[in-house]
Amino acid sequence: MLLALYHDFQSGRMAHATLLSGESGIGKKTVARLLAQGLLCRSEGERPCGACRDCRRFLARTHPDALFPAPAPREKTIKIDALREMIDALSRHSLEGGARVVLIENAERMTAQAQNCLLKTLEEAEEGTYFLLTCDQESALLPTIRSRCRCIRMQPWSGERVEKALVEKGVPGDRAKALSLYCEGSLGRALAMQEDASYWQARDTVRRSFLSVSRLADLPAAMQALKDQKDNGDRLLDILEQELRALMRARMLQEQDAADDFPALWQNAPPQAIRAVLEAVFAARKQKNANVGWAALSEGLLQTISEEATKWQV
Ligand SMILES: [Zn+2]
Known part of the structure; x- marks a missing residue:
């Protein structure tokens, strides 16, 4: 067109x-x-x-x-x-x-x-x-x-095209790759995310907590990373959802290159496990709206994730 x-x-x-x-x-x-x-x-x-x-x-x-x-x-x-x-x-x-x-x-x-x-x-x-x-x-x-x-x-851009445009604008390669996965084909959104330092901090927290538990023993460290994040809860859940969706896409389309951007534990996660965790995220969001406390809610979510992770690691 x-x-x-x-x-x-x-x-x-x-x-x-x-x-x-x-x-x-x-x-x-x-x-x-x-x-x-x-x-x-x-x-x-x-x-x-x-x-x-x-x-x-x-x-x-x-x-x-x-x-x-x-x-x-x-x-x-x-x-x-x-x-x-x-x-x-x-x-x-x-x-x-x-x-x-x-x-x-x-x-x-x-x-x-x-x-x-x-x-x-x-x-x-x-x-x-x-x-x-x-x-x-x-x-x-x-x-x-x-x-x-x-x-x-006008159609959204392909991930590849966004990545290339970001690199041309001077964004470091690994960030450009990550942004191309999350921006849903919008270069403008990718650039806004790139400039938002708090986004990268929140993403780091999500990766150090929700995306790093592979067994129950990992829970205390993850809880520690989340304990002061009560006010940031909605954002963390949004980013977790975004990460899971990008991972799901990579796994379904068998884009191993894109999946490699995720923490090691998740790179081979089966789509049904990712879906189960996504549902747990939706449930957690509902709980949050129903005023369930952040500590209880995040612990429940971590527990579900570790249970799922145990299944696919066997
Ligand atoms: Zn002219």
């Missing part, structure tokens, strides 16, 4: 309204901005060139024919005023005589009123005006808007 979009762009046949949707962090805004810049760029060669006057002004957000309806400062939604301002600008002639682009990022933040206002504009826009919208959930937009756009659903 993305290739088709690129082709349309290259051949000068861009749809006049395009909606890019898909999970956050997979590059929708990057693609939308490149397209917007490319539509304004007047280089004879590859577009966007990044060097011409139009490109430079687009990047500095000072191009008179690039409009960015967005939430007002300190507001979360895109209100009708922002759309009215855009319509006002569109009612005048293109200031530079070339294409005009309207880029609406996080289009689902438009209020219903704003969406209706946009709808009218989409119907009446002049030739040479291009609308580019991005959103996480297509369904958050009015069906009437979607039906007037070329809808492109």
Whole structure:
């Protein structure tokens, strides 16, 4: 789909309204901005060139024919005023005589009123005006808007591609590998996790506790690692779940390379054992919501894990 979009762009046949949707962090805004810049760029060669006057002004957000309806400062939604301002600008002639682009990022933040206002504009826009919208959930937009756009659903990235991109951005190889397993195909999410020191601390705690018990005798040390983590409990359970899911995937797809990233004990864990532990995690989360104390809850979970581990190690 993305290739088709690129082709349309290259051949000068861009749809006049395009909606890019898909999970956050997979590059929708990057693609939308490149397209917007490319539509304004007047280089004879590859577009966007990044060097011409139009490109430079687009990047500095000072191009008179690039409009960015967005939430007002300190507001979360895109209100009708922002759309009215855009319509006002569109009612005048293109200031530079070339294409005009309207880029609406996080289009689902438009209020219903704003969406209706946009709808009218989409119907009446002049030739040479291009609308580019991005959103996480297509369904958050009015069906009437979607039906007037070329809808492109962007897919999550493969783990390999995320890993490669992270390494290119200077992330050390082992971290890039780990992040590619957890980020669910979202480079943006991987980068946010990479920068979050508390995430790595919590992950380390999970590995030193829940993922290191192989028999009952290991419980006291694991309990010790968890004892001051009461306030961090939800996060630890989330990370444990994330780790188990990534491991399950690696085991089911027989990606031994990915499984090797986990503590030795878990590298050969059978999928049914991983599933049993995942269920224990869900149960622990329920207990937590029912105000069961962290010590009792984590001990119960550790016990279940050690019981499962004893089974597959025999
Ligand atoms: Zn250019």
